[in-house]
Amino acid sequence: MSGASAIGLRRYRSVIPGFGITMGITILWLSLIVLIPLAALFLKTTELSLDRFVQIVTSDRVLNALRLSFGLSLAAAAVNLVFGSLIVWAITRYTFPGRRILDALIDIPFALPTAVAGIALTNLYAENGWLGALLAPLGIKVSFTPLGIFVALVFIGLPFVVRTVQPVLEDLDKELEEVAATLGASRWTAVSRVVLPTIFPALLTGFALAFARAVGEYGSVIFIAGNLPNVSEIAPLLIVIRLEEFRYADATAIASVMLIASFILLFIINWLQRWSEKRVGGQ
Amino acid sequence: MNIEVVNAWKRFNDFTALGGVSLQIKSGELVALLGPSGSGKTTLLRIIAGLEFPERGEVRFDGRDASLRSARERNVGFVFQHYALFRHMTVFENVAFGLRARPRHLRLPEEAIHDKVNRLLDLVQLKWLSDRYPSQLSGGQRQRIALARALAIEPRVLLLDEPFGALDAKVRKELRRWLRNLHEELPVTSVFVTHDQDEALEVADRVVVMDKGRIEQIGTPEEVYNNPQTSFVNEFIGESVVVPIVVKDRLARWHSMPLPIDVSGLRDGKANLFVRPYEMSIVSPDETPLHATIKRVRGLGASRRAEIALHYGETDLVLEIDAPRAPAIEVGAFVGLKPRNYRVFPALA
Numbered sequence: 001m002s003g004a005s006a007i008g009l010r011r012y013r014s015v016i017p018g019f020g021i022t023m024g025i026t027i028l029w030l031s032l033i034v035l036i037p038l039a040a041l042f043l044k045t046t047e048l049s050l051d052r053f054v055q056i057v058t059s060d061r062v063l064n065a066l067r068l069s070f071g072l073s074l075a076a077a078a079v080n081l082v083f084g085s086l087i088v089w090a091i092t093r094y095t096f097p098g099r100r101i102l103d104a105l106i107d108i109p110f111a112l113p114t115a116v117a118g119i120a121l122t123n124l125y126a127e128n129g130w131l132g133a134l135l136a137p138l139g140i141k142v143s144f145t146p147l148g149i150f151v152a153l154v155f156i157g158l159p160f161v162v163r164t165v166q167p168v169l170e171d172l173d174k175e176l177e178e179v180a181a182t183l184g185a186s187r188w189t190a191v192s193r194v195v196l197p198t199i200f201p202a203l204l205t206g207f208a209l210a211f212a213r214a215v216g217e218y219g220s221v222i223f224i225a226g227n228l229p230n231v232s233e234i235a236p237l238l239i240v241i242r243l244e245e246f247r248y249a250d251a252t253a254i255a256s257v258m259l260i261a262s263f264i265l266l267f268i269i270n271w272l273q274r275w276s277e278k279r280v281g282g283q
Numbered sequence: 284m285n286i287e288v289v290n291a292w293k294r295f296n297d298f299t300a301l302g303g304v305s306l307q308i309k310s311g312e313l314v315a316l317l318g319p320s321g322s323g324k325t326t327l328l329r330i331i332a333g334l335e336f337p338e339r340g341e342v343r344f345d346g347r348d349a350s351l352r353s354a355r356e357r358n359v360g361f362v363f364q365h366y367a368l369f370r371h372m373t374v375f376e377n378v379a380f381g382l383r384a385r386p387r388h389l390r391l392p393e394e395a396i397h398d399k400v401n402r403l404l405d406l407v408q409l410k411w412l413s414d415r416y417p418s419q420l421s422g423g424q425r426q427r428i429a430l431a432r433a434l435a436i437e438p439r440v441l442l443l444d445e446p447f448g449a450l451d452a453k454v455r456k457e458l459r460r461w462l463r464n465l466h467e468e469l470p471v472t473s474v475f476v477t478h479d480q481d482e483a484l485e486v487a488d489r490v491v492v493m494d495k496g497r498i499e500q501i502g503t504p505e506e507v508y509n510n511p512q513t514s515f516v517n518e519f520i521g522e523s524v525v526v527p528i529v530v531k532d533r534l535a536r537w538h539s540m541p542l543p544i545d546v547s548g549l550r551d552g553k554a555n556l557f558v559r560p561y562e563m564s565i566v567s568p569d570e571t572p573l574h575a576t577i578k579r580v581r582g583l584g585a586s587r588r589a590e591i592a593l594h595y596g597e598t599d600l601v602l603e604i605d606a607p608r609a610p611a612i613e614v615g616a617f618v619g620l621k622p623r624n625y626r627v628f629p630a631l632a
Contacts, residue, residue: 175367178334181354182361183381183436193384197371 038259044252056253061229062238065254068146069235070261073214076153077161080210081203084161092169106162109155114219121152122224144226149234152220157210164206168199201277208269215262284345284439284472285310286331291340293326300326301337302496311470313463315477315487319519323496324476325444331474332442333357344439360433360471364445366425368417374428375413378403381436403431406465423454430462434469443475447482459486480520484508492516514628517557524563524602526556526573526593527630535627538595540572546627553630560588562624563604565612571619580606580614593620 045053056062091103109117125132125142132142142148172195180190196203218236225232235258242251286308293301301323308314316324329335331342333354342349349357369377378400382391391399404410407427417425426446433441446462447455463486466473477483483490484504492499492507492515499519500512511517518525528535528542530549535542535556544556568574578601579590589606592599604620606612 173365173367175363175365176369178354179361179363179367179432180380180384182332182334182357182359183384183432184355184358185380185384186355186386189384193380194369197369200371 041252041255041259044249045256047249048253053253056250057257061233062235062254062257064230065233065235065238066257066261068149068233069215069258070265072146072150072153072234073211073217076150076157076214077207077211079154080157080161081207084158084206084210085165085203087158088162088165088169092166106159108159109157110159114156114217115223117155118152118220118223121155121220122148125151125224143224144232146225146232148224148226149221149232152224153214153217156217156220157214160209160213161203161206164209165199165202168202169195172198197276201273204269204273204276208266208273211269212262212266215258285343286440286472286474287341287343287346288327288331289341289343291327291330291337291342293323293330293335293337299496301330303340304493304496304498305340306491306498306501308472308474310472313466313473313475313486313488315475315483315490316493317477317480317483317490317520318493318499319478321495322493324478324491324493326496327493328442328444328474328476331440332359332361334361358436358439360430360436360438360441362426362429362433362441362443362446364448366417366422366429366449368425368429368432370417372416373413374404374409374415374417374420375400377417377428378432378435380432399435403435406434406469407431421454422450423458426450426458427461430465434471438471441471441473443473445476445478447479448477455482462486484520492519494519511557511626514555514557514631517626517628522560523557524560524604526558526600526602527595528554528556528627530554530627530629537572542572544622544625544627549627549629554627555630556622557626557628558622559624560603561605562622563602564621564623565589565604565607566619566621568617568619571621573620575602575618575620577612577614577616577618580612582606591618591620 048056087106091099122143123129125135125148127133127136127141127143129143135142140147142151176194176198177190180194185193216236218234218240221234222237225234225237227233227237235254239251239254242248242254286306288304288306291301291304293299304323304327306327316327318324326335330337333342333349333352333356336350340350344357354361369380372380379396382396382399385391401410401413404413407430409424409427409431412420412424412428417428420428426449430443430446447458450458459482462475475486484507487504489501490504490507491501494515500507500516502510507516508521511520517523526537528537530536530546530551530553532551533546533549535544535546535554542556546554573593575591575593576599577589578592581588581590587606588603589612591602591604593602602620612618
């Protein structure tokens with residue numbers, strides 16, 4: 001017995017000790033914080049019969065809410081990817097007065113209570129607000145429409161793209177661009193064929209984080225959305241409404257669908273990122 | 284292509300990287316820029332490449348001012364110390380980069396690009412690696428790929444910044460011989476930066492010795508080695524025994540005793556006598572005022588070295604010279620030293 005365990009110990013011996021305890025804590029912690037609540041969610045959903053479940057999640061109102069949530073989150077993440085990258089480029093590549101202040105401003109959507117952000121954006125884009133008043137003559141309504149949701153999601157997602165891409169771009173070897181220039185590449189060729197592929201994994205991570213944050217966003221959106229069923233009602237809000245009606249199983253059914261869809265999307269993004277990292281890293 | 288640098292100045296904040304450097308490089312030459320770190324050699328190379336622009340002065344290609352042309356327009360091949368290969372591209376695509384980056388109307392057809400890249404990969408003997416990624420290659424292989432990539436654009440001049448600096452000693456030696464052979468096969472005007480004198484002396488047609496943003500001496504490897512023009516070159520290139528002397532009334536003196544060496548052209552004051560370790564003879568103490576005691580004899584076979592304490596005031600100055608095979612010398616013996624060949628320069632400061 002003791003001989004067998006000694007052999008076992010030897011086999012798992014590593015120069016980096018502490019695998020047992022760190023792995024144990026990791027699994028315990030993940031169970032407490034993530035897995036058990038999620039399991040409870042799915043367990044609650046099983047109170048429903050399969051027919052009932054399908055009926056709930058394929059009802060027009062639920063489908064519209066899910067479509068709105070995922071569609072706008074993807075769109076907001078895409079916009080953040082483009083403008084976030086431009087911002088990163090400006091603050092890492094150039095030095096100009098006020099750069100530090102600009103850099104600090106980017107974190108504000110992280111720290112600001114989402115309700116405050118929602119109310120501020122709503123007032124700003126309302127028809128009598130500063131920006132809304134300018135857009136109204138053009139026939140563009142932002143507050144209380146899906147466009148308003150989109151604006152809120154862009155706002156909260158921006159720092160995720162900037163903060164993930166920034167360190168990678170800062171570390172990017174200047175010589176790569178110099179060598180591209182000596183080989184006759186134009187600026188555009190150097191950026192598109194050398195810089196972008198190198199920071200691509202970081203861009204994907206930023207996109208995934210901004211997307212995940214947007215899907216789960218509740219606080220800022222409900223103020224600006226107007227919350228019209230089938231038009232500007234996001235899935236998280238619909239879940240809250242079902243909870244308030246004491247239809248817990250319905251709420252968990254919608255939540256399960258969101259969860260599975262998010263998981264699949266994030267898994268695909270993660271896989272893409274691995275694949276591109278492998279290409280960049282070689283091996 | 285002839286390259287001419289005329290009175291180039293470059294400063295980085297308070298640091299003067301180049302303080303008025305002029306240099307001519309003939310077409311087809313292989314020139315080494317040699318100097319310690321901070322001597323401005325890399326800055327000079329980057330100015331030729333168009334990666335850095337001088338505050339004053341000109342760079343001329345074949346007599347025409349190229350100072351305002353960007354790196355992109357100069358058609359130079361540049362090889363970095365750390366290769367700067369594109370990690371996300373295969374070896375083949377790395378070499379093809381410059382060909383594919385051309386504007387559409389100048390671009391070769393795909394077939395011609397393939398032929399050319401394959402020919403270059405043959406030239407650097409790495410065709411079998413064309414589908415690999417840079418991270419799968421060794422340092423020496425990476426540097427050869429970087430060179431093939433630079434040659435793909437048929438550069439008018441090839442610039443190499445410490446090309447072998449990141450490689451281990453054995454690969455370094457192989458690669459520098461290989462570079463020398465390549466240059467004979469493909470005589471592109473080439474300039475390479477190094478802080479390794481062996482590398483410069485072995486590979487280059489001409490060596491430019493730099494220190495503190497200035498050129499100290501330009502010459503063939505034989506010239507800079509056998510006939511150093513300045514105190515710095517003397518100390519930097521090859522090994523030298525340095526004996527501090529005083530020049531007074533056009534005579535060299537060692538502790539106020541006259542030394543039989545030629546100091547014509549030198550002003551009165553402190554000076555240094557430079558002697559190669561193999562140019563110092565051990566003689567009888569009566570023949571010379573340079574008196575010394577043999578401390579130690581090291582080494583076997585062809586190269587034997589003697590550590591000799593030169594009696595210099597209160598303290599001894601320990602020198603290392605080549606020990607003669609015959610007559611045999613003994614540790615502890617009191618001897619005299621006599622340089623067979625030497626150079627004298629005024630002592631700095």
